[in-house]
Structures are given as C-alpha cells and as structure tokens.
Amino acid sequence: METLRGPTGQTSPSVPSSLSSAECRQVVVAGLATFALHVESRIAALIGEGFYTIGPCGEELTAVFGSLLKQTDAIALHYRHVSALISRQLSAGRPLAEIIRDRARGYVCSVNDPVTGGRHCAIGSRDNPNDFYVTSTLASQAPIAVGRALSVSLSAKANAEAKMQGQLPFSKRLGFGFDHWGGEGAKNPISFVSVGDGSVNNGMFLSAVNMADYARHRKIKCPVLFAVTNNEICISLRGHRWLHSFLDRHQRLTPVFEADGRDLFSVWEQTEKALEETRTSRRPVFLHLHSVPRRFGHAATDRQAAYLSAEEIADAEASDVLFGTIKEAVDAGLVNAQDIRNEWQIIRTLVRSAFEETAEEPKISTREELVASNSPPLFVPSAIKKGGGGKEKRSGKGRKDVMRKHMGSLMREAMRADSRVMYLGEDVRHGGYYAVTEGLSAEPDGKGGWSHRVVDFPPDESSLVGAGVGFAHAGLVPIVEIPYAKYLDCGADVFFEGALLHWCTNGREKIGMVVRLQGFDRGVFGGNFHTHNALHMPPGVDVVCYSNGRDWVRGMRYCLLQAAEAGRLSMVVDSTELLAKRHLFPEKGKDGLWLREYPEVESDTEKGGEGKNEGGLVGLYKDSPEGLLDFDTLMVYPPREGVEGVELEVIEMDGKEESESPTAVPGGPLLVVTYGNGVGTSLRARETLEPSLRASTFIVDCPYVSPGLLPSGLQKLFPPQTAASDGQDSRVVTSVPRGVVFADVCKEGQSPLMARVSQLQQAGRLPSAWTCKAACGSYNPLGRVVTFLSDADVIEGVGEVTKGQ
Ligand SMILES: Cc1ncc(C[n+]2csc(CCOP(=O)(O)OP(=O)(O)O)c2C)c(N)n1
Structure with missing residues (x-):
C-alpha cells in the first residue's frame, strides 16, 4: 500500500522548488492582513462596532491553499481560514485594500459586505462563483463539497448534451458571470473543503468522508480534498491526538498528506502534492496541517483561563506562525526583512482605516429586505405573465x-x-x-x-x-x-x-x-x-x-x-x-374518481417549429398555462348533488376563470381548506353532511403550504371583510363564508394551515367562525390510521363552525 505521509512533525529541509519569491511574499502578505484584521476585529467589538471575533490566529499559513488552488476549483473554507481566501483573491488580481475593506465589512456587519450583505461575518466572495459560502454550523459544508466533486463529470456530460440540443450553457442560464463550477473553462477542477480538527467528529463530516470513500470504492470520480487544520482544541475540549488516530485508520482508504502547520515550506510542499494527487487521481484525499497553535483563544468572549493553564496560554501566544514564517523566508532569501516591515505598516494602516470607514456604513434595518432575500424571485412563464388563454394554450388531455x-x-x-x-x-x-x-x-x-x-x-x-x-x-x-x-x-x-x-x-x-x-x-x-x-x-x-x-x-x-x-x-x-x-368511495364500488387525465403539453419540435428546442424545460412548458399549476392557484371542488361515479369538476381560483358564473349559496358558503390527501378525506366527509350543509360546502385544495407566501388564490377566496360586504373582489364565492374548517393532514402543533389562519386573521380576512382540525398530536402506530386526519374530524369541524347558526 502506498504511504504518502511523512513522520509527524517533519518539516521540509529546503525551499520547495515551486515556491518563488513572489509567491512567498503573497503568503506573508495574506497572513499579515489576516492577523491585522483579527486584532482590529477585537478592538471593534470592544467599542461596540464589531460583532465577530473568532480568531484566525495560528492558521495564517492556510494562505498557501489560496495560492495553490486554481480559480476554477471550488472552495468551502473553515471559518478560521481567512488567509486562504485573501491569498486566493490576491492571486485573482484583486487589490489588497479592497480585500481588506470587504472583510472589515463582514466584521462590522455592513450592508456592503459582498459575502452576506450584512447578515453574518463569513468567508466567501462576490467575484468568483467557485468560492462557496460556509455557515457557522460545523462541517455542514462537507457533504455539499462532496456533492460538487461528484457532479463534475456529470455536469460536463449534461452540458455537452445541452449544447448538442442547441441550449444555452448552464452558467448563462442562472445569470452567473463566470464559468460556473465544473463548467466550460475548468480543466480537471477539484472540490476543496476545509475544517478544524474538532469538526471532524461531526456527523456531517463523517457522512461526507464516507460518501467520498464509497465513491472511491465504487470507482466513481470524486475529486475532493479534505483539508484539516489541527490545533488540538475544540473551543475548550482538548484534541487528545484523536485526529491522528482518525487519519491513521483512514489512510487505508484515502491518501493522507501531512505538514507542520507552522512551517511554510512543509505546508507548501504537502499542499502541492495533495492537490496534484486529487487533480490527477480524481479521488478523495486528506491534507492534515498539524501543530497549529491557537493564539488568543477561540474568540474574544472565550474564557481561556477557565480551561488552560497560564503556561499553556503563554506558550500559544509565543508560538507566532507569522514570525517564524517571515524568519524562514528571510533566511532563505525569498523576501527582504525591510520590505516586509514596510508592508506591515501599510497593512496596519489599511486595516484601521477600513474599519473606521466601514463601521459608518449602513446596517440591515428592515425585516422586509431579509424576507425578500429568502429565495430568488419566481420565474414567471410567459403564458402565465400574459394571463393565459389564447393561442398559447397547448395542453391536451392524455391517458x-x-x-x-x-x-x-x-x-x-x-x-x-x-x-x-x-x-x-x-x-x-x-x-x-x-x-x-x-x-x-x-x-x-x-x-x-x-x-x-x-x-x-x-x-x-x-x-x-x-x-x-x-x-x-x-x-x-x-x-x-x-x-x-x-x-x-x-x-x-x-x-x-x-x-x-x-x-x-x-x-x-x-x-x-x-x-x-x-x-x-x-x-x-x-x-x-x-x-x-x-x-x-x-x-x-x-x-x-x-x-x-x-x-x-x-x-x-x-x-x-x-x-x-x-x-x-x-x-x-x-x-x-x-x-x-383509484376510487374515492371504494366501499360503494369502483367509482374511478381519483384517476386523472395526464395533462399533455406539446414540445417545440412536436409543434412543428424549427426543430430547435429553445431551452429544455422552459421551451417545453413556458407557453402552456394549462399544463402548469403555480403556487398561487387553488383548486376548488364546488358542492354537487353526490359525487358518486362523476368526475369531480374543478374550478381554478387563480383569476383566469373570471368568466365562471359565481355560485350563489344562500346563507353563505362553508369552506373546508385543505391539501394533499386531506382533499379526498374532506370530499368523503362532505358526502355524509346533511343536505343543506352539503349543498353549501366548498372543498378548497391549497397545495402551497409554506408559510412565507399567502397564495393569491386564498386572498381572493378570503377578501378583506369590509371589501367583501361591498361585493368587491369575489370570484366563486359571492358572500363572506359563514364558516371555515382548516383540515390539516399534518399533526397538531405543526400544522401549516394554522399559519394560514394567523395570516388571514392579521389581514382582517378571516370570518369569525373557523376551526382547525389537524392530525393527532402524537406518533403513528404501525398498521393503524387512528392518528391521521379522518372524515369524522372534518365533520366535527363543520359541526363546530355551524353550531348555533
Ligand atoms: C454543529 C455545531 N456544533 C457546535 C458548534 C459550536 N462550535 C463553534 S466553533 C467550535 C469549535 C470547533 O473546533 P474545530 O473544528 O477544531 O475548529 P477550530 O479549533 O479551528 O475553531 C464549536 C464546537 C457549532 N458551531 N456547530
């Protein structure tokens, strides 16, 4: 078996041949900038202007990652690996002053922070779509990084097929400015992900490593490099050399490259080898930087003295990776000491003025802008934009x-x-x-x-x-x-x-x-x-x-x-x-009421166009309003004299069907709002209601259940109470509902329809007689449906809202 790791603590005896003076200088500059930013972040926190102080102090040599990775490689970095990103951005040609200013924006939570717009302080970037965002939830970046590694060859293949069909390349579709991850222009890209030694214990990391090993075992390409910086501490929990033991066992499956995290030459050499191995083998690889000191505690709020001795704290403080690196580089003739001194003065000034300037920038101040950024704006297919109808309709009824x-x-x-x-x-x-x-x-x-x-x-x-x-x-x-x-x-x-x-x-x-x-x-x-x-x-x-x-x-x-x-x-x-x-009332026979026709759509080529599919899904669906069901539309099942053996008529409540004559119901309609298989349950329940109630009960299927958006169909169904009495904005239902049953198939306490109740109530749209019937607030026993929403629950709900009317 191949043994790729050297003895722990071994450092490279000499300058790696590929490390030039310029590259060495870049690593030092990125390290100095990281250190200065860290110090200033603590000052900003002390004076109430900064909100994040977790210290990348000891990890300065991760700058080497940023220097050696290609811009077309995907990266997802541990929160302490700030210098990796600074170095990567320097490699991309960004001016240092800009890089520093942007990072300062993260610490002070300015809306101009290019990574999060003031939401958090995190590593990432605006310029390179291959710099992926990492949250503070340890190791959660790892399974996604493996996913990216697995996607490379598939995406290249799919992109080639798309091109053959005359479709746009992926990157242009979603509006990315650069060649997207794994897209055109990337030669043998790899997925790089880094964590701390404590994070290795997290299930997300273990899951990611297992998946990568599984891919290796199955000979599936998975070019992912897991880089771990080991400071032998996880906030206050000591490492106990667990990572060494973990990697020892792992080495049987995955090559492990090791370097002394305090030694530039060792880190450079081993990172280079690890990258090369990942790039050429297209298989997972580990890179372990051991002996990384953690200087100045986990964060400014960390009470180190509560769990470390005074001697340990002093040792860590004295273990200055930057000082050692500069000395090593000067001794090797790679940089000039005076030059670096001058550089440090410039960096300190840049960092101070960056904090002063950015602390004055606006912060997030309204809830609306946060909510608006939950998800990208909806894509509105052209036929829906036009309101549907007319010659765009190309859907038909299938089997x-x-x-x-x-x-x-x-x-x-x-x-x-x-x-x-x-x-x-x-x-x-x-x-x-x-x-x-x-x-x-x-x-x-x-x-x-x-x-x-x-x-x-x-x-x-x-x-x-x-x-x-x-x-x-x-x-x-x-x-x-x-x-x-x-x-x-x-x-x-x-x-x-x-x-x-x-x-x-x-x-x-x-x-x-x-x-x-x-x-x-x-x-x-x-x-x-x-x-x-x-x-x-x-x-x-x-x-x-x-x-x-x-x-x-x-x-x-x-x-x-x-x-x-x-x-x-x-x-x-x-x-x-x-x-x-198949059947809604199987106890009465085979009614076939739940069989539905397939809503066919006609593709561009079948339509007899120019034979060129203008763009996959969008080419097929965009002009087919009847073939699509958007998030706003409700399906209403109006009252009928018995549904047995009759296909249920469905009326769309999305405003397209305004020509439908309104259904007048004496005394006002009764609504049962539901979704999923609550619809069948409610239709069955309606059949057992007494005739006058049955004749006035509308079953409303509202498939969009997320709380964020109140479907416009519901807004139409529940006009503001005052407007409705003026006869405004009504569609199918001409008067204010006399009562509403929200019939929820989720369990009590977690029922999405309760969120609708509150939204409608706050908007002044909810009538006074309403109830919510949900599945039982317990767990489901095997082979029994006793805990699910039942016909009887809906009937009981109708009884509650009509009581005394
Ligand atoms: C899933 C999860 N659990 C716990 C934490 C709390 N936490 C924040 S940082 C940290 C230490 C992680 O140690 P390590 O991975 O070694 O990183 P480093 O020492 O470089 O900070 C912990 C436990 C978290 N952020 N996420």
Whole structure:
C-alpha cells in the first residue's frame, strides 16, 4: 500500500522548488492582513462596532491553499481560514485594500459586505462563483463539497448534451458571470473543503468522508480534498491526538498528506502534492496541517483561563506562525526583512482605516429586505405573465391513470426535454418506492441510457441531500427523492443549509433543486418511522403537497421551472395513500374518481417549429398555462348533488376563470381548506353532511403550504371583510363564508394551515367562525390510521363552525 505521509512533525529541509519569491511574499502578505484584521476585529467589538471575533490566529499559513488552488476549483473554507481566501483573491488580481475593506465589512456587519450583505461575518466572495459560502454550523459544508466533486463529470456530460440540443450553457442560464463550477473553462477542477480538527467528529463530516470513500470504492470520480487544520482544541475540549488516530485508520482508504502547520515550506510542499494527487487521481484525499497553535483563544468572549493553564496560554501566544514564517523566508532569501516591515505598516494602516470607514456604513434595518432575500424571485412563464388563454394554450388531455404512473411519465418528459434534470435517491434505479421511477434509468432507448442520470445513493440522507445541493451548484437540476418523510430528519442539517444559502449570500448562491419527499400521511406501512405527519418548512423553500396525479404533474413542472430558471428550492410532498388511489368511495364500488387525465403539453419540435428546442424545460412548458399549476392557484371542488361515479369538476381560483358564473349559496358558503390527501378525506366527509350543509360546502385544495407566501388564490377566496360586504373582489364565492374548517393532514402543533389562519386573521380576512382540525398530536402506530386526519374530524369541524347558526 502506498504511504504518502511523512513522520509527524517533519518539516521540509529546503525551499520547495515551486515556491518563488513572489509567491512567498503573497503568503506573508495574506497572513499579515489576516492577523491585522483579527486584532482590529477585537478592538471593534470592544467599542461596540464589531460583532465577530473568532480568531484566525495560528492558521495564517492556510494562505498557501489560496495560492495553490486554481480559480476554477471550488472552495468551502473553515471559518478560521481567512488567509486562504485573501491569498486566493490576491492571486485573482484583486487589490489588497479592497480585500481588506470587504472583510472589515463582514466584521462590522455592513450592508456592503459582498459575502452576506450584512447578515453574518463569513468567508466567501462576490467575484468568483467557485468560492462557496460556509455557515457557522460545523462541517455542514462537507457533504455539499462532496456533492460538487461528484457532479463534475456529470455536469460536463449534461452540458455537452445541452449544447448538442442547441441550449444555452448552464452558467448563462442562472445569470452567473463566470464559468460556473465544473463548467466550460475548468480543466480537471477539484472540490476543496476545509475544517478544524474538532469538526471532524461531526456527523456531517463523517457522512461526507464516507460518501467520498464509497465513491472511491465504487470507482466513481470524486475529486475532493479534505483539508484539516489541527490545533488540538475544540473551543475548550482538548484534541487528545484523536485526529491522528482518525487519519491513521483512514489512510487505508484515502491518501493522507501531512505538514507542520507552522512551517511554510512543509505546508507548501504537502499542499502541492495533495492537490496534484486529487487533480490527477480524481479521488478523495486528506491534507492534515498539524501543530497549529491557537493564539488568543477561540474568540474574544472565550474564557481561556477557565480551561488552560497560564503556561499553556503563554506558550500559544509565543508560538507566532507569522514570525517564524517571515524568519524562514528571510533566511532563505525569498523576501527582504525591510520590505516586509514596510508592508506591515501599510497593512496596519489599511486595516484601521477600513474599519473606521466601514463601521459608518449602513446596517440591515428592515425585516422586509431579509424576507425578500429568502429565495430568488419566481420565474414567471410567459403564458402565465400574459394571463393565459389564447393561442398559447397547448395542453391536451392524455391517458387516465393513477398518480404514481403520471409521476413516472412526468419524470420521463422532463428528463427528455432537459439534459440537466437528474434523479437522485435510494433504490430509485430499479423503480423506487411504489414503482414511481420504474423503467426510468433504462430510458431514453430502453437500454440504460439514463443510468448516469437516475442515481442510487447509500441510505445516508446527509450525503444524498448534499449531493443535490452540490449538483445544483454545478448547474444541474436535481430531483432528490427522500424515500420516507421521517428520513429527511437525518439529512435535515444539509437541507436547512440549502434553504438558507440564498438568504445568507444576499442572493448570490442559488439552489435550483426539487426535493421529492415521499410518504407523507396515511402511509400505514412503517408507522411513525416512515410517515410522521410533520414537515420541515424553513424560509427559502417552497413546500407543496398535491392531491391527485394531474395536479402533481402540473405542479411538479412548475417547481422544475423554478429550479431551472430561477434557482429556487422546492419540496414536493407526496401522500403514500394517493399514489395508487383509484376510487374515492371504494366501499360503494369502483367509482374511478381519483384517476386523472395526464395533462399533455406539446414540445417545440412536436409543434412543428424549427426543430430547435429553445431551452429544455422552459421551451417545453413556458407557453402552456394549462399544463402548469403555480403556487398561487387553488383548486376548488364546488358542492354537487353526490359525487358518486362523476368526475369531480374543478374550478381554478387563480383569476383566469373570471368568466365562471359565481355560485350563489344562500346563507353563505362553508369552506373546508385543505391539501394533499386531506382533499379526498374532506370530499368523503362532505358526502355524509346533511343536505343543506352539503349543498353549501366548498372543498378548497391549497397545495402551497409554506408559510412565507399567502397564495393569491386564498386572498381572493378570503377578501378583506369590509371589501367583501361591498361585493368587491369575489370570484366563486359571492358572500363572506359563514364558516371555515382548516383540515390539516399534518399533526397538531405543526400544522401549516394554522399559519394560514394567523395570516388571514392579521389581514382582517378571516370570518369569525373557523376551526382547525389537524392530525393527532402524537406518533403513528404501525398498521393503524387512528392518528391521521379522518372524515369524522372534518365533520366535527363543520359541526363546530355551524353550531348555533
Ligand atoms: C454543529 C455545531 N456544533 C457546535 C458548534 C459550536 N462550535 C463553534 S466553533 C467550535 C469549535 C470547533 O473546533 P474545530 O473544528 O477544531 O475548529 P477550530 O479549533 O479551528 O475553531 C464549536 C464546537 C457549532 N458551531 N456547530
């Protein structure tokens, strides 16, 4: 077996041949700037002008990473590795004064901070799309970095296919200014990610390393370099040389390069070798900088004296990496001592004036600007912009079938239209859970042509979701299937990281991806540990839950367009019960009421145009208003005299159907607002109501469940109470509802419809008679539906709101 590591503590005996004077000087300058910024950040905090003091003091030689990485490599840096970024920016030709000013903006939380716009102090940049943002949640950058590494060859292939189809390259689609990660111009790019030694214990890191090792084992290309700086301390917890033991065991699988983190020549030489190994082998590699001192504690607020002896503190303080580096460089004749002294004076002045200047800059002051940056603006397809109708309509009615068959057909349709669309999951190649993806990997010719686009991952949701985010960074449009809702809990951290990236980066990073969360509600199989009647709905994610196959197809098209054209992240939640549902009242016979026609759309080529698909998904869907279901639209099921054996008529409440004659209901209508399989439950409940109630009950399907946006359909349905009494702005319902039942399939206390209640109430739109019936606030026993929202719950809700009327 190959042994790539030298004995611990070994330093390079001589100057590495590739280290020039200019390069040495750049490392020293980046280190000095890092040190000066750190000192000034503490002064700023003391006088109340700075808000972040975590010290990159001891890690100055990570500047070498920035010097040796290519600009086309992707980086995601540990919070202490500031000098790596400074050096990288110097390599890109940015003036030092600008770099310093921008970093000072981070410390003082100025709105002009190019990384976060004043949201946090973090490493990243505005100029290079390959500098990825890293949050303060330890190691959460690691699974995403592995995802980026896995995406390189796929993205190159998909880009080539897109080009052959005459589509724009990915980078231009989402408006990135540079060649995007893994895109054209990048020769053998690698994904670089760095952490501290304590972070190695975090599940996110272990998950990332496992995925990278797994790829190596399967001979799948995964050019990721994990760099770890080891200061043998994790805030106050000592390292106990655990990292050495971890890497010793790891070396069997992955090459480990080691350098003394205080020694420039050693760090330069080993970093160069580690990069070369990653670039040429296209496999994961470790780089370990040991013996890094941690000077001046973890942060300004750290009480070092509570856990370190006075001697240890003094030792760390005396262990000045910069001083040693400069001495080594001067002795080797690489830099001139006086030059460096002068440089230090300049840097100190630049840093001081940068803080003085930027502390005066405005800070974030309104909630609105923060909320507005949760996710990129919606992409509005041209037909929806025009209000639909007219000759743009190109959708037709296809075969009637169950939801799961339509889902599979939609996947085929989208993947055929756009080479960027990838389907990632667990067990998805053979057909997946409930056979939704059956036959997909064998497409387009039945011979396995899409086996690289329908990808199975091991059952680790952190690396699966991380891969999705990494693929999205490469310009691909991943659909990430989570087999059962409960499993998203295991990948939740990466999911939340993805959700906040647009916000954190002030709109710079976009995650165009769709999570397909399988198994929500009434999945009797597996009890609570598969289906747990709760949803993660962080700001920045559009969560939708459709009630039938036709709506699912139209809604999923819309979500895919949002991912591909706007870079928005959405989550489409399926109800297991609905996947194969055919009948609404099976106890009465085979009514076929839940079979729906496939909403066909006509592609540009089929339309007989010039044979050139103008742009994948957008070319196929943009002019098909009837083929899409946007986030504002509600589906209303008006009262009928019995639904048995009759296809339910659906009225869209999105304003397009204004010509529909309003349905007058004496005494005012009763609304049941619901989503997902709550729609079928509510329709069943309505059938058992007494005739007068039945005749006035509208079932309202509101598939968009995230709290952020109040769908305009709901606003129309619930006009402001005063306006409604003037007869304003009503559509289907002509008078104020006499009562509303919110029938929620999520569990009590976590029900998204309660957020709607509060939004409507605050806007003065909620009538006084309302109730919310949710799934039971407990856990689901195996094989029983007793905890789910039931017909009886809805009936009880109707009784509550009509009592005494
Ligand atoms: C997931 C998570 N757990 C805990 C923390 C709190 N925390 C912040 S910094 C830090 C120390 C991390 O140690 P290490 O990775 O060695 O970094 P360094 O010593 O370079 O600061 C900890 C535990 C966190 N930010 N994220």
